[in-house]
Amino acid sequence: MMNNIFKGKLFGLVVPLIAIGFGFLAGAVIMLISGNNPINGYVALVQGVFGDTYYFGETLQRMTPLIFSGLAVAFAFRTGLLNIGVEGQLIVGWFVSVLVGITIEAPMIIHLPLAILAGALAGALWGFVPGVLKARFQVHEVIVTIMMNYIAMHVVNHFIRNYMLESGQRTAFINDTASLSSDYLSTLTNFSRLHWGFLIAIAACVVMWFILWKTKKGFELRSVGYNKHASSYAGMSVNMNIILSMSVSGAFAGAGGAMVGLGTYNYANILPSFTNLGFDGIAVALLGSSTSIGIFLSAFLFGGLKEGANNMQGQAGVAPELVEIIIALIIFFVASSYLIRWIYSRVQSNKEGK
Amino acid sequence: MEYVIEMNNIRKEFPGIVANDNITLQVKQGEIHALLGENGAGKSTLMNVLFGLYQPEKGEIKVRGKKVDVTDPNVANNLGIGMVHQHFMLVQNFTVTENIILGSEPTNKGTIDHRKAAKDVADISDQYGLRVDPKAKIEEISVGMQQRVEILKTLYRGADILIFDEPTAALTPQEIKELIQIMKNLIKEGKSIILITHKLKEIMQVCDRCTVIRRGKGIGTVNVADSTENSLAEMMVGREVSFEVEKGAAKPKDNVLSIKDLHVEDARGVSVVNGLNLDIRAGEIVGVAGVDGNGQTELIEAVTGLRQAKSGTINVSGQDVTSFKPRKVTEAGVGHIPQDRHKHGLVLEFTVGENILLQTYYQQPFTKNGVLNYPKMYEKARKLIEEYDVRTPNEKTLARSLSGGNQQKAIIAREVDRSPDLLIAAQPTRGLDVGAIEFIHKKLIEERDKGRAVMLVSLELDEVLNVSDRIAVIYEGEIVAIVDADKTDEKELGLLMAGGKREEGEPI
Ligand SMILES: Nc1ncnc2c1ncn2[C@@H]1O[C@H](COP(=O)(O)OP(=O)(O)OP(=O)(O)O)[C@@H](O)[C@H]1O
Ligand SMILES: [Mg+2]
Numbered sequence: 001m002m003n004n005i006f007k008g009k010l011f012g013l014v015v016p017l018i019a020i021g022f023g024f025l026a027g028a029v030i031m032l033i034s035g036n037n038p039i040n041g042y043v044a045l046v047q048g049v050f051g052d053t054y055y056f057g058e059t060l061q062r063m064t065p066l067i068f069s070g071l072a073v074a075f076a077f078r079t080g081l082l083n084i085g086v087e088g089q090l091i092v093g094w095f096v097s098v099l100v101g102i103t104i105e106a107p108m109i110i111h112l113p114l115a116i117l118a119g120a121l122a123g124a125l126w127g128f129v130p131g132v133l134k135a136r137f138q139v140h141e142v143i144v145t146i147m148m149n150y151i152a153m154h155v156v157n158h159f160i161r162n163y164m165l166e167s168g169q170r171t172a173f174i175n176d177t178a179s180l181s182s183d184y185l186s187t188l189t190n191f192s193r194l195h196w197g198f199l200i201a202i203a204a205c206v207v208m209w210f211i212l213w214k215t216k217k218g219f220e221l222r223s224v225g226y227n228k229h230a231s232s233y234a235g236m237s238v239n240m241n242i243i244l245s246m247s248v249s250g251a252f253a254g255a256g257g258a259m260v261g262l263g264t265y266n267y268a269n270i271l272p273s274f275t276n277l278g279f280d281g282i283a284v285a286l287l288g289s290s291t292s293i294g295i296f297l298s299a300f301l302f303g304g305l306k307e308g309a310n311n312m313q314g315q316a317g318v319a320p321e322l323v324e325i326i327i328a329l330i331i332f333f334v335a336s337s338y339l340i341r342w343i344y345s346r347v348q349s350n351k352e353g354k
Numbered sequence: 355m356e357y358v359i360e361m362n363n364i365r366k367e368f369p370g371i372v373a374n375d376n377i378t379l380q381v382k383q384g385e386i387h388a389l390l391g392e393n394g395a396g397k398s399t400l401m402n403v404l405f406g407l408y409q410p411e412k413g414e415i416k417v418r419g420k421k422v423d424v425t426d427p428n429v430a431n432n433l434g435i436g437m438v439h440q441h442f443m444l445v446q447n448f449t450v451t452e453n454i455i456l457g458s459e460p461t462n463k464g465t466i467d468h469r470k471a472a473k474d475v476a477d478i479s480d481q482y483g484l485r486v487d488p489k490a491k492i493e494e495i496s497v498g499m500q501q502r503v504e505i506l507k508t509l510y511r512g513a514d515i516l517i518f519d520e521p522t523a524a525l526t527p528q529e530i531k532e533l534i535q536i537m538k539n540l541i542k543e544g545k546s547i548i549l550i551t552h553k554l555k556e557i558m559q560v561c562d563r564c565t566v567i568r569r570g571k572g573i574g575t576v577n578v579a580d581s582t583e584n585s586l587a588e589m590m591v592g593r594e595v596s597f598e599v600e601k602g603a604a605k606p607k608d609n610v611l612s613i614k615d616l617h618v619e620d621a622r623g624v625s626v627v628n629g630l631n632l633d634i635r636a637g638e639i640v641g642v643a644g645v646d647g648n649g650q651t652e653l654i655e656a657v658t659g660l661r662q663a664k665s666g667t668i669n670v671s672g673q674d675v676t677s678f679k680p681r682k683v684t685e686a687g688v689g690h691i692p693q694d695r696h697k698h699g700l701v702l703e704f705t706v707g708e709n710i711l712l713q714t715y716y717q718q719p720f721t722k723n724g725v726l727n728y729p730k731m732y733e734k735a736r737k738l739i740e741e742y743d744v745r746t747p748n749e750k751t752l753a754r755s756l757s758g759g760n761q762q763k764a765i766i767a768r769e770v771d772r773s774p775d776l777l778i779a780a781q782p783t784r785g786l787d788v789g790a791i792e793f794i795h796k797k798l799i800e801e802r803d804k805g806r807a808v809m810l811v812s813l814e815l816d817e818v819l820n821v822s823d824r825i826a827v828i829y830e831g832e833i834v835a836i837v838d839a840d841k842t843d844e845k846e847l848g849l850l851m852a853g854g855k856r857e858e859g860e861p862i
Contacts, residue, residue, distance in 0.1 A: 214728075216721045219708070226703045233660060233690070233698040234712045235681025 016287050016294070019333030020301070027326040031318060040316045045323075048311025049304040055311065057189025060198050061264060063303030065090065067201040068256025069281025070299055071208045072249045074290035076127075076141075078212055079245035080225035081134070085145025086253040087278025088152030089126040091271065093119035093254025094261040095156040098268040101174030101261070102164075111177040116200075116258045123254015124247045126152060131246030135239035141246065149274065157270050170269035180263035195263035202296070204252065209292040211248070221245050253278060283331045302327060357416070358383045358515055358546045359404070359435075364413035366399055368755070370747035373399040374410070375570040379548075381515070386537060386547045388557045388564035388578070390590050392787040393759025394745040396570045397550045398440070401517050404548075405437045406430040417515075436508025437517040440524075440758060440785075441696070442500050444492045451475050451488040454506050478509050483539050498529035505536065516540065517548045520758070522556060523785045526646045526813050534560055552759075552787045554583040566590050591789040601799045604823040606635035609669075610776050610807035611657070616666035618652045618831075625664070626652045628831035634776065639798060639808040641822030641839065643815060645851050649831035650811050651693065654780055658690045659683040660698075671775050684713060689774035691765055691782045693811075699765040700753045707735030707749035710768050742767035743793070758785045770797050777801055780811045795821050815844050829853050 028038035049059050069086045076083035083089075097119030104111060130144035166172040180195040188194075212218040224231045224241040232238050256277065261268055284302060288294025305327060309320035359381040366374040373396040381387045389397050402408045404415065406424035415422055417433045424430050430437070444453050451471055460470045475488055484502050492500060501521060508516055518537075522530045537547055537560055549561060557564055557578060564581065566573040566589045573589055587595040611634040618627035627649040634640045644650055655661035657668055659680040668676045670686050678686065692698035700709050711720060711731045720731050735749040744763045746756055753761060762785055769777065779798060783791045798821060802808050812818050818825055819839055827835045827850040835850045 214726055216716050216724050216726055219715055219726060223701050223704065223712070227697075227701045229697045230699065230701050230712070232680060233658075233692060235679070235684050237679070237681075 015337040016289065016298070016334060019287070019330050019337070022333045023326045023330035026329045027322060030322060030325060034319075036316060036318050041312055041318045041322075044312045044315035044318070045305070045308040047315065048308030051311070052190060053188070054190035054192045055307060057185070057192025057194035059300070059304045059307040060189075061192060061194045062307055063299040064195075064197045064201045064259050064263065065256040065277045066280055066284050066299040066303055067295060068204060068252050068259060069278045070284030070288060070295040071204055071281075071292070072123075072252035072256065072278075073281045073285035074288070074295060075208060075212070075252060076245055076249035077285060077290050078225050079221045079241060080228075081131075081242065081245055081249075082142050083127065083130075083145055083246065083249045083253075084142050084282070085126065085130060085148045085250070085278075086256075086281045087274050087276070088145070088149035089123035089250040089253035090257040090260075090278045091149075091152045091156055091275065092126050093123040093257025095159070095257070095268050096122035096254075097178075097258035098171060098174055098261040098266075099164075101178035101266075102172055104178075105175065106177060108177040111175065112180070112262070115174070115178040115262055116255060119258030119261065120251040120255040123257060124251040126254070127246040127248075127250020128243065131243040134246070135242045149278075153271055153274060156268070160268060160270050164268075165270075166267075170267045173266050174262060178262055179266055180259065181266060193264050195259075197259035197263035200255075200259065204255065205292040205296050208252070217244070253281070256281075283327060286331060287334055356383050356419070357381060358418055359548070360414075360416040360419075361400070361404060362414050362416070364400060364403060364415075365411045366396070366403055366408055367411055368399075368747075370751070372570050374403065374567075376413075377567055377570070377572040379565050379572075380575070381546055381548060382563070383546055384541060384544065385562040386541060386549055386560050388561040389548055389550045389567070390552075390554075390557065390564055390586060391567040392569070392590060393763070393785075393790055394569075394757040395567045395590075395787075397567065398519055398757065400567070401437065401519055401548065401550065404430070405435060405517060431511050431513070434512060434514045435517065436511060436513025436515070438501065438504045438508065438519065438521060440519045440521075442504055444500060444503060446493045447491055449489055449491055450486050450495070450503050450506075453492060453503055454510050456507075458511055474510065475506065478506060482509065482536065482543060484509075484536060496529075497524050498526065498532065501525070501529075501533070502536070514545045515548070516545055517550075519550045520552070520785060521549070522551055522553060523758075527815070528645075530556070552785065552791075554586055554788065557586065558583060568592060587788050590787065595788050595792060597788070597792075599795050599799070599820040601821075602803075604638040604802065606638040606823070607805065608636055609633050610636050610671055611809065612669040613657070614667045614669075616653070616656060616668065617664040618649070618656045618661060619664055620652055626831050627656065627663075629666070630828075630832055632826055632833050634807040634809055636775070636805050636807050637802055638823045639802050639810055639821055641818035641825045642809060642811045642828055643818045643825050643847055643851060644828035646813055648828050648851075650780075650828060652831075653828070654690070654693070654778055654811060657683070657778065658688060684774075687775035689769040689772055689777045691769050691777075691779045693780035693784075695761055695765055700761055702752070702754040704753055705750045706739065706744065706746050706753050706756065706764055707732045709753045709764055710735040710738050710749075713768060713772065738767040738771055739764075741771075743790075759787060759790060762786055763790060766794060766797070770801065773801065773804065773806065776807045776809065778809045778811070781813065782810070783812075783814075783817065815847055819844065819847070827851055 031038040031041045048055055050056060069090060072086045073083055097115045100115040100118040126148055130141045130148060133139040133144050134141045160171055164171040180197045182196050185194045186192060212222060220236045220241055223236060224238050228238050280302060284295055284298045287298035305323045309323040312318045313320050357380045361379040364374050364377045377400055391397050399408065403410050406426045406429050415424060422433060454475050455471045460467045472488060479486055484506055486499060486502050521533060525533060540547060551557060561578045563575055564578050564586060565575040568590060613630060613632045616627055616630040617625060620626045630653060642650060652661060656663045659678050663676055667674060670688055673686050675683050675686050711734065714720060720727055732749050739746060739749055742763050744767060745760050766782060783794050798808055810818065810822055822839045825837050825839050825842065826833045829851060
């Protein structure tokens with residue numbers, strides 16, 4: 001029985017679950033060593049997510065951009081590309097959507113979609129550049145996207161600082177017609193910042209699944225990701241697919257930025273450092289093994305961990321950094337799934353040997 | 355009687371299929387034991403069980419009379435079992451020596467003792483007559499040489515029972531001769547060998563005994579001296595197999611392919627096709643014969659649009675396709691069975707069905723408004739799997755888990771089914787069993803009789819001679835002679851392929 005679990009399709013589910021288990025176990029050990037009671041700590045963590053509708057609403061709000069950045073990383077990954085530039089694509093998406101939200105006057109039915117679209121397009125452009133450089137000149141996308149992250153942050157900061165600064169470090173608020181904020185969702189969750197973007201994120205999961213697994217383009221993108229040579233033999237254009245993949249990936253990231261700009265904050269601000277929303281997308285995609293459902297679930301896990309960390313500190317006195325350690329360990333264990341497989345086969349053969 | 359290897363009543367299942375069903379294999383000390391069976395019969399699986407890559411569900415393994423548990427390849431190594439896989443497992447940018455010692459490096463105070471390594475490798479290669487250039491990088495040496503490195507690797511680890519999984523499938527005829535000599539040397543040095551091959555000639559030539567399996571079941575073991583190629587084939591397939599290719603005379607019509615003064619460079623920018631001219635007419639099969647590396651690969655790549663020609667023209671059915679991209683070449687009526695099935699022919703992580711639709715997925719009814727119709731795709735795939743006898747649990751199985759020969763059949767199904775005006779078949783029967791070869795040859799001839807043009811590129815002279823109507827000999831990137839298949843023989847072709855001229859007075 002167990003044997004089959006480890007060899008069959010289910011293995012894709014088993015590795016993340018084991019990794020999560022190990023991550024929490026290691027977190028408990030760390031709490032013990034640092035003189036905290038792990039049971040109290042984890043109870044506080046769970047209560048910090050489910051204990052109050054406010055916490056729960058905030059968790060969903062937190063996971064919204066994580067879903068988008070996870071989808072962005074996964075989409076490129078399916079075509080065999082490592083998009084480390086989700087962070088930068090998300091930043092430009094955030095900024096441009098807010099720009100449209102502030103400067104344009106239009107009824108909501110036009111204004112809101114326009115602002116989201118503008119954010120997605122900005123992200124797409126930020127993905128398009130490394131895509132072209134990779135396709136045309138074989139420049140590795142990892143290097144270019146890392147540099148594009150810095151360019152994004154500094155260019156956006158420059159524009160805000162010099163042209164749009166309103167009060168302190170931020171721009172003006174966007175017009176209500178471009179806002180995703182929802183009184184309904186907010187009151188429902190005890191005045192959390194939960195906004196319509198969460199539903200859009202769910203829709204985005206469906207969109208990615210549909211594109212990759214149901215469309216002709218998705219077939220080509222996956223084919224190129226698995227085997228470039230066979231794909232060009234079969235008449236697909238490898239270069240076009242690389243550019244397309246990076247652009248769509250960037251569009252997901254940019255839309256994620258729009259969710260933050262139009263939903264959570266309703267403004268953009270000067271960033272003293274990276275938001276990490278994009279980088280966390282790498283972890284989300286990895287834990288979710290690049291599938292839509294997996295990304296949704298792991299975004300919930302990570303969003304919940306980050307939200308619950310507040311309560312863990314208040315209620316159990318555990319430093320919130322512990323959560324970052326747990327996340328890092330989970331990712332470590334997922335990445336070493338090979339190790340898990342190996343340990344398992346050792347145990348198995350020992351048993352048979354006896 | 356002393357057996358070095360006894361595998362008794364082995365059973366190995368995969369999801370949806372029993373790959374080995376109660377198979378028994380007994381190998382005597384000092385013999386070359388052939389393992390014969392159709393594509394997908396379970397030969398590689400059985401050997402992977404012996405080598406510790408798979409754990410059997412049932413059965414026992416004895417090595418030199420002692421019952422053993424081969425839990426992983428390290429255990430196999432310690433038992434003196436070595437395996438040369440069909441797809442080599444070498445580190446491309448390491449040297450020959452580095453690859454050989456990899457994993458069991460001789461050390462001196464914690465660092466690799468390069469001097470001892472070089473000496474050990476030189477000693478072994480002298481002892482068995484396996485000449486290699488120890489300092490060359492793997493990526494720089496030929497397939498035949500890479501195989502020697504694999505053999506040396508097992509010998510370096512002290513193996514005295516060697517498993518060869520289809521070692522000759524990827525080799526040129528000359529390299530095969532050398533490999534056979536190497537195997538004979540190994541036996542002289544006291545080794546025992548299990549050899550998987552689809553080429554009955556090779557079994558007759560070097561093997562002592564032969565165990566036949568069919569669809570996962572053991573059929574029996576025979577002495578090769580008491581058998582013939584026909585009796586072995588019959589035992590394997592379960593019916594009589596004809597080696598003669600039956601075909602009527604060709605009735606060629608107009609030119610389908612017409613290549614004029616073609617020049618093509620390889621990846622390093624060296625000109626390898628040098629002013630090549632070739633016409634192929636509808637209703638004929640033209641074999642392209644030549645020693646490997648005389649421009650065959652680049653010629654095919656240029657015709658199919660995978661490589662841009664330097665100059666010259668390629669015409670297919672009246673269309674100038676010289677600068678066409680692969681998709682447009684395909685749509686101009688060209689089908690291509692590629693030489694390297696894992697590199698070009700298949701997306702291994704796709705299902706068998708998706709692979710069968712790899713050239714047509716974008717057309718109606720498989721795609722409508724950009725959306726795939728998977729039920730239609732899989733319906734088509736099921737039909738072809740049936741028609742071409744691709745042995746797979748179902749159309750949704752990953753191509754990776756098919757046996758080598760069945761992967762090839764899936765490609766052939768895809769390319770032949772479209773019935774293209776021009777079918778380019780590069781080594782179409784590499785790694786196929788005799789039954790499947792017979793089937794493929796029939797299909798090629800059927801296409802010809804339907805009025806298609808077929809270009810058959812093969813390193814196997816038997817195949818070229820039997821299937822083609824005309825034979826074009828390629829030498830240093832030029833067609834140096836075109837002869838009628840029934841007016842020539844292996845000897846003359848060999849001479850022409852080596853750059854010799856036809857005797858005066860004979861028509862070309
Ligand atoms: N890893 C795997 N997962 C699932 N099925 C497999 C796997 N490996 C092999 N099979 C199936 O087991 C059967 C036997 O395969 P095997 O590779 O042993 O055949 P073979 O005799 O070596 O054939 P060939 O001559 O074509 O190489 C095939 O039907 C194949 O599809
Ligand atoms: Mg095999």
